[in-house]
Amino acid sequence: MDRFGLFGKLTAKEGHGAQLAAILLEASHAMKEVSGCELYVVSTAENEPDAVMVYEVWINEEAHKASLALEATQNLIMQAKPIIAGMERISTFNPLGGKGL
Structure with missing residues (x-):
């Protein structure tokens, strides 16, 4: 199966960019598991x-979709x-490879 990549941009309400970045960084730590x-x-x-921009690479699109249902992900979304x-x-x-992959 091909890898799945996603590049997204989230915009916080005025003055909340740092708070949103902190939540997404917490998500990045959760993704280590x-x-x-x-x-x-x-x-x-x-x-x-x-x-705040998020650049993601997954083993496939199904893995990405499954991650959205995880309790940790749902808590961070809330x-x-x-x-x-x-x-x-x-x-x-479609990520093909390179340093870090």
Whole structure:
């Protein structure tokens, strides 16, 4: 099966970018225990203080979908929901390999 990659952007309500980034970093730590997750990187943009980008690589799309049902993931989603102003799936992609994979 092919790997599944996802690049997304979450925008927090004004002034909550750091809080959203902290929640997503907590998610990245939780992903260390999820065998299907190969990469989960959280980034911020210098010119958008309330935007947080997440770059994910999974063994397949099913592993990604399954992760959304995990209790830890659901708890973090509930924490983040009140401060999210918008979400954008920038791209899905097929990771072929490279450093870190």
